[in-house]
Amino acid sequence: MVTRTPLRLAITTSGVDKGLLSEDDIVEIDEHGKVVAGSGRPSAEARLHLTVARVRGAGAVLHTHSIWSTILSDTATDGGVTIEGYEMLKGLAGVQTHEHREWLPVVGNTQDWAAAVPRVEAILAERPDAHGFLIRRHGLYTWGQDLADAKRQVEILEFLFEVMGRKRGMPWQP
Amino acid sequence: MVTRTPLRLAITTSGVDKGLLSEDDIVEIDEHGKVVAGSGRPSAEARLHLTVARVRGAGAVLHTHSIWSTILSDTATDGGVTIEGYEMLKGLAGVQTHEHREWLPVVGNTQDWAAAVPRVEAILAERPDAHGFLIRRHGLYTWGQDLADAKRQVEILEFLFEVMGRKRGMPWQP
Amino acid sequence: MVTRTPLRLAITTSGVDKGLLSEDDIVEIDEHGKVVAGSGRPSAEARLHLTVARVRGAGAVLHTHSIWSTILSDTATDGGVTIEGYEMLKGLAGVQTHEHREWLPVVGNTQDWAAAVPRVEAILAERPDAHGFLIRRHGLYTWGQDLADAKRQVEILEFLFEVMGRKRGMPWQP
Amino acid sequence: MVTRTPLRLAITTSGVDKGLLSEDDIVEIDEHGKVVAGSGRPSAEARLHLTVARVRGAGAVLHTHSIWSTILSDTATDGGVTIEGYEMLKGLAGVQTHEHREWLPVVGNTQDWAAAVPRVEAILAERPDAHGFLIRRHGLYTWGQDLADAKRQVEILEFLFEVMGRKRGMPWQP
Numbered sequence: 164m165v166t167r168t169p170l171r172l173a174i175t176t177s178g179v180d181k182g183l184l185s186e187d188d189i190v191e192i193d194e195h196g197k198v199v200a201g202s203g204r205p206s207a208e209a210r211l212h213l214t215v216a217r218v219r220g221a222g223a224v225l226h227t228h229s230i231w232s233t234i235l236s237d238t239a240t241d242g243g244v245t246i247e248g249y250e251m252l253k254g255l256a257g258v259q260t261h262e263h264r265e266w267l268p269v270v271g272n273t274q275d276w277a278a279a280v281p282r283v284e285a286i287l288a289e290r291p292d293a294h295g296f297l298i299r300r301h302g303l304y305t306w307g308q309d310l311a312d313a314k315r316q317v318e319i320l321e322f323l324f325e326v327m328g329r330k331r332g333m334p335w336q337p
Numbered sequence: 338m339v340t341r342t343p344l345r346l347a348i349t350t351s352g353v354d355k356g357l358l359s360e361d362d363i364v365e366i367d368e369h370g371k372v373v374a375g376s377g378r379p380s381a382e383a384r385l386h387l388t389v390a391r392v393r394g395a396g397a398v399l400h401t402h403s404i405w406s407t408i409l410s411d412t413a414t415d416g417g418v419t420i421e422g423y424e425m426l427k428g429l430a431g432v433q434t435h436e437h438r439e440w441l442p443v444v445g446n447t448q449d450w451a452a453a454v455p456r457v458e459a460i461l462a463e464r465p466d467a468h469g470f471l472i473r474r475h476g477l478y479t480w481g482q483d484l485a486d487a488k489r490q491v492e493i494l495e496f497l498f499e500v501m502g503r504k505r506g507m508p509w510q511p
Numbered sequence: 512m513v514t515r516t517p518l519r520l521a522i523t524t525s526g527v528d529k530g531l532l533s534e535d536d537i538v539e540i541d542e543h544g545k546v547v548a549g550s551g552r553p554s555a556e557a558r559l560h561l562t563v564a565r566v567r568g569a570g571a572v573l574h575t576h577s578i579w580s581t582i583l584s585d586t587a588t589d590g591g592v593t594i595e596g597y598e599m600l601k602g603l604a605g606v607q608t609h610e611h612r613e614w615l616p617v618v619g620n621t622q623d624w625a626a627a628v629p630r631v632e633a634i635l636a637e638r639p640d641a642h643g644f645l646i647r648r649h650g651l652y653t654w655g656q657d658l659a660d661a662k663r664q665v666e667i668l669e670f671l672f673e674v675m676g677r678k679r680g681m682p683w684q685p
Numbered sequence: 686m687v688t689r690t691p692l693r694l695a696i697t698t699s700g701v702d703k704g705l706l707s708e709d710d711i712v713e714i715d716e717h718g719k720v721v722a723g724s725g726r727p728s729a730e731a732r733l734h735l736t737v738a739r740v741r742g743a744g745a746v747l748h749t750h751s752i753w754s755t756i757l758s759d760t761a762t763d764g765g766v767t768i769e770g771y772e773m774l775k776g777l778a779g780v781q782t783h784e785h786r787e788w789l790p791v792v793g794n795t796q797d798w799a800a801a802v803p804r805v806e807a808i809l810a811e812r813p814d815a816h817g818f819l820i821r822r823h824g825l826y827t828w829g830q831d832l833a834d835a836k837r838q839v840e841i842l843e844f845l846f847e848v849m850g851r852k853r854g855m856p857w858q859p
Contacts, residue, residue, distance in 0.1 A: 298772070300783065328851065435648065598824065674756055
């Protein structure tokens with residue numbers, strides 16, 4: 164969750180079992196990733212969350228490690244995953260028709276997101292219409308005006324990843 | 338849910354998170370799709386629900402966006418999906434034996450169902466024995482005398498879509 | 512559930528939604544399939560349950576319509592499905608080692624089980640070591656001394672069907 | 686759960702339905718596998734648990750029979766399964782980067798673990814960096830300093846098995 168002027172972002176601390184998450188496992192950070200409320204080390208990907216919040220103006224940023232996002236992130240042949248022609252695409256912000264071509268960039272994984280931020284910023288700037296991006300063999304980032312928006316986009320994209328993943332290897336797959 | 342003389346149909350409003358559905362998210366519409374009770378814009382596919390209710394005399398119409406119905410809708414080579422020889426087919430209204438050949442039409446997707454209604458009506462008239470239809474890359478429509486009937490058909494058809502989808506790409510697939 | 516001398520079998524009535532099952536949906540039948548307690552028409556496959564109870568001396572007979580049993584029943588090339596070398600086989604009655612070769616007959620489906628009983632009896636007599644059988648495109652029958660035994664065998668066999676089904680179509684599949 | 690000096694290990698008794706597990710189904714054994722508290726026969730694989738506790742100094746040892754560990758255990762071509770380059774690998778003890786190559790030995794299955802212990806000890810000694818091992822067509826063993834550590838490793842490895850299993854048979858699979 165994000166507030167602005169100044170930018171503040173609530174984020175889970177690093178290495179917590181998400182099934183046992185409590186209020187104490189969430190800290191508030193400023194635009195430089197410094198903890199301003201709560202205690203604990205913020206997630207190693209805090210820089211990435213801040214970048215998305217700043218560049219996209221998002222009120223909430225969500226990141227998932229799912230089976231199908233991990234698999235789909237590994238299939239990109241031209242630097243991204245294309246999803247096109249599905250009714251469920253209408254669940255993405257601003258999309259009014261299934262005749263939509265969503266292209267999600269796939270970013271290489273790293274353990275140094277501070278260093279990788281310029282690269283991610285460039286990709287997001289180049290693709291202002293992308294509703295999310297994948298990190299290779301890692302997972303999905305998506306966002307929204309608020310948490311409900313971002314959660315809806317997670318559900319939409321994960322659904323579409325599963326459809327596309329299951330279609331691979333099938334005889335009728337174009 | 339449908340009542341008749343005059344035709345009235347209770348339908349969810351557009352764009353609601355189905356996991357958070359409450360009574361207020363359901364409106365009553367007349368045969369022209371006009372809201373006669375409750376407030377909110379009815380689902381964009383209200384026309385399609387009304388068509389099924391009228392043409393098939395259904396007491397309940399259900400529509401799902403599932404992984405397997407989305408996948409199966411994309412595999413039709415002759416305008417429909419054939420399901421034949423499964424015991425579970427007996428869960429469809431009036432089917433007494435597994436030696437039944439169900440053919441479900443696949444309709445192209447659109448965002449203008451008012452315009453597409455004549456096409457859907459023609460398909461339903463041509464195939465009076467179809468227990469449902471698919472919209473390509475979108476999902477399933479099925480119906481019943483009441484909600485329990487329609488729900489049973491959803492379960493039956495989704496089960497069979499999953500069986501058929503999982504069999505694709507397997508060496509023994511005929 | 513089965514009691515003996517005389518043979519009595521408690522069985523669900525026909526066409527009930529298994530998710531809404533209540534005590535009233537279970538009737539007691541005699542060895543000829545005649546209802547001796549409760550009201551309602553027993554399942555169309557009562558004859559098959561009685562046959563298994565009689566021929567195998569089972570105290571409980573279970574029948575499932577699962578995705579993977581439906582798929583596996585359709586893959587038999589020599590009249591049955593072979594499952595061999597899995598630790599989970601030890602969950603079948605009397606099996607002490609993974610070095611066990613289970614062969615489950617696949618019986619053709621029918622809507623006239625009264626007529627098919629002699630055929631099923633012959634298969635069960637020919638294969639006294641089979642812990643269950645499949646009906647093609649229909650599902651699994653298995654049994655046990657009591658309900659816990661039969662339930663354990665359902666879990667074991669369904670697990671193994673899923674393993675075998677998922678391995679099909681994979682490059683390393685022998 | 687393990688305590689030391691002397692070595693004591695709490696383990697489930699043999700053949701219990703894990704869905705119905707109660708406190709009485711857990712016994713305490715010494716380093717020779719002899720029951721020192723509680724009653725019942727310890728699991729046939731107690732020797733294997735003791736070996737892992739001793740050789741790896743683990744505080745908890747977990748063993749699963751899952752669909753994907755069963756399938757993956759059957760795919761090893763060089764005596765083990767390699768998992769490399771996934772972010773989720775960071776959930777394994779001491780792993781700090783996705784640029785990690787985990788190699789999990791696959792051990793042949795047996796019903797005589799007392800006799801097989803030297804073989805397993807040799808494999809574990811040869812591969813001090815392995816975070817678990819698979820038994821062919823049987824399942825996974827992994828461990829940790831305590832139960833939470835071991836449970837986290839189960840979740841991580843099962844996730845990765847599923848990713849790798851689902852990728853098999855897909856056209857883009859390298």
